[in-house]
Amino acid sequence: MIQSYDSANKNQPLIATDRAGQLLEQPAIDRIWALLDEVPDPEVPVVSVVDLGIVRDLSWEGEQLVVTLTPxxxxxxxxxxxxxxxxxxLHGAGIGNLRLQQRLAPAWTTDWITEAGREKLRQYGIAPPVGSASKRTLLGEEPDVACPQCGSHDTVQVSEFGSTACKALYRCNSCLEPFDYFKCI
Incomplete structure (x- = not known):
């Protein structure tokens, strides 16, 4: 029997397979969520794809794992x-029979970023989205963005676009540090 191990707990197998690579048992969905919570976002590697709310659903359809994603x-x-x-x-954990599908509606929103994800962004030096993706954001109301370095709210937007299209560049007037703000979408 071949065993794949959970990265968080090296002593307990995530799943077990036979010599042909067939699953002997399906891992529980909560174990798979935990595994995907270790997959970093390529643009902001301190947050996972689960922290960002990109992974929308996990389900077993027979022996196939279906992962639903919203970019x-x-x-x-x-x-x-x-x-x-x-x-x-998932392949590294021994799950070879899987299907990734995209769900575009409802569209992804920064409201789906977890509280843990928001705190990870802040600690990394990126101001997390303020408020929610409401119509006020679309009408151009400026958010009250706190500096992730010193916590001051005396900040100003320098550019509508930061290091990526989903971020804006801000500067803190207190500590004078520039920082990215993850825009509400």
Whole structure:
């Protein structure tokens, strides 16, 4: 019997397979969620694809694992990398019979970023989205963005676009540090 191990607990097998690579038992969905919570976003590697809310659903259809994903936006250049990373993580855990499918409706929103993900962004130096993706955001109301370095709210937007299209570049007037703000979408 071949065993694949859970990265969080090296002593307990995630799943077991026979010599032909067939699953002897399907891992529980919560174990798969935990595995995918270790797959980093390629653009902001301190947050996982689960933290960002990109992984929408996991289900077993017979012996096939179906992973439903919603990209952050339809033109995101990281979408293929994310799908490959998820596929690689699942294959590495011994799950070879899987299907990745995209669900575009409802569209991804920054509201789906977990609280843990928001804190990881802040600690990394990126201000997490403020509020929710409401109509006010679409009408151009400026958010009250706190500096992730010093916590000051005395900040100003320098550019509508930061290191990626989903971020804006801000500067703190207190500590004078520039930082990215993950825009509400």
């Amino acid at each position: 952050t936006y339809s033109g995101c250049p990281a979408t293929e990398f994310i799908e490959d990373a998820i596929r690689d993580a």
